Amino acid sequence: MTRRSSQTPGPVRVRVPGKINLHLSVGDLRADGYHDLVTVFHAVDLVDELTISPAERHTVSTEGASAAVPTGGKNLAGAAARLLAKRTKAGGPVAIQISKQIPVAGGMAGGSADAAGALLGCAALWGLELTRDQLSEIAAELGSDVPFALAGGTAVGTGRGERLSPVLARTPLHWVLALADGGLSTPAVFAELDRLRSHADPPRVAGVQDMLTALSSGDPAQVGAALGNDLQAAAISLQPGLRRTLRAGLAAGALGGVVSGSGPTVALLCADPAAAAEVAAELAGSGTCRSVRVASGPAPGARVIG
Ligand SMILES: C[C@](O)(CO)[C@H](O)COP(=O)(O)OP(=O)(O)OC[C@H]1O[C@@H](n2ccc(N)nc2=O)[C@H](O)[C@@H]1O
Numbered sequence: 001m002t003r004r005s006s007q008t009p010g011p012v013r014v015r016v017p018g019k020i021n022l023h024l025s026v027g028d029l030r031a032d033g034y035h036d037l038v039t040v041f042h043a044v045d046l047v048d049e050l051t052i053s054p055a056e057r058h059t060v061s062t063e064g065a066s067a068a069v070p071t072g073g074k075n076l077a078g079a080a081a082r083l084l085a086k087r088t089k090a091g092g093p094v095a096i097q098i099s100k101q102i103p104v105a106g107g108m109a110g111g112s113a114d115a116a117g118a119l120l121g122c123a124a125l126w127g128l129e130l131t132r133d134q135l136s137e138i139a140a141e142l143g144s145d146v147p148f149a150l151a152g153g154t155a156v157g158t159g160r161g162e163r164l165s166p167v168l169a170r171t172p173l174h175w176v177l178a179l180a181d182g183g184l185s186t187p188a189v190f191a192e193l194d195r196l197r198s199h200a201d202p203p204r205v206a207g208v209q210d211m212l213t214a215l216s217s218g219d220p221a222q223v224g225a226a227l228g229n230d231l232q233a234a235a236i237s238l239q240p241g242l243r244r245t246l247r248a249g250l251a252a253g254a255l256g257g258v259v260s261g262s263g264p265t266v267a268l269l270c271a272d273p274a275a276a277a278e279v280a281a282e283l284a285g286s287g288t289c290r291s292v293r294v295a296s297g298p299a300p301g302a303r304v305i306g
């Protein structure tokens, strides 16, 4: 499956985006422990950067992370390098340095982004000529969110989230991201949703069509009104302070707000960059989150830079 072109002596630098789920509807628990999803992924310019160099043994180091992340093979970027070598029978040990802006365990798929970056970067370093589809297949083995981190832009995700179809939504969207103290574990949030559903029947988000129509209108107010996430109730159940963050963002003038993925990051959509700066300033003073970032999307997927 693999052809080789000239090998880059290295180092290779790669930039990868974080994501927000504009829409996330979660089906019931499957026999394999996963849930069927219908989601609209949206990549934003809050990014991690990886520098990948040939080395005597595999290492992974991180700087700027909002919480501890594993080193070596337990880091998703290290796991990605090893899996790519195994699947293509190519490559050698690499040192991966990650400069992180994407919050750790924040619901923005930071670990998945790093895995996507390592796949792309190692493929370049090792001179592998893989198509995007071949890389995406390996990405799906590493996690449900990894194929989207490779693709970027805005896309509908189905299956576990790994089956993608791009959405043409070129109008830029301006976001304020409220970063929380601590993270939430993705499996724990899915399990909390199952628990809530076993006791009652919490409302489910509407069909994905509302969001697709809103995106094609290019009107951020319509997109704000269509934001929805079935995991939000579960994330709030585990971290009740998120309700106050959402309220504070809307009171500050955001057009809409939603917990991103499994949380706890809250994404607030604003009309334009000036409105985002105002909402960010007000939210930062509200005492309802650890810190705020402004970001915009859609951002490109993993790409080699420099
Ligand atoms: C919440 C989202 O970020 C939305 O985009 C993703 O669904 C999570 O994707 P991810 O972090 O790449 O998740 P994975 O590493 O594939 O799965 C971690 C765990 O989350 C749960 N999980 C994940 C995806 C999915 N469709 N159903 C699930 O139930 C499972 O318990 C799984 O063992």
Ligand SMILES: Nc1ncnc2c1ncn2[C@@H]1O[C@H](COP(=O)(O)OP(=O)(O)OP(=O)(O)O)[C@@H](O)[C@H]1O
Pocket (backbone or CB within 6 Å): 068, 069, 070, 074, 075, 076, 077, 098, 103, 104, 105, 106, 107, 108, 109, 110, 111, 112, 114, 115, 145, 183, 184, 186, 261, 262, 263
């Ligand atoms: N490169 C990495 N960056 C961050 N976390 C990593 C990385 N590699 C492994 N991890 C582990 O994965 C866990 C989840 O981290 P991550 O930042 O991807 O969460 P998340 O953004 O909530 O994920 P998602 O949105 O895909 O559900 C962390 O607690 C950490 O232990």
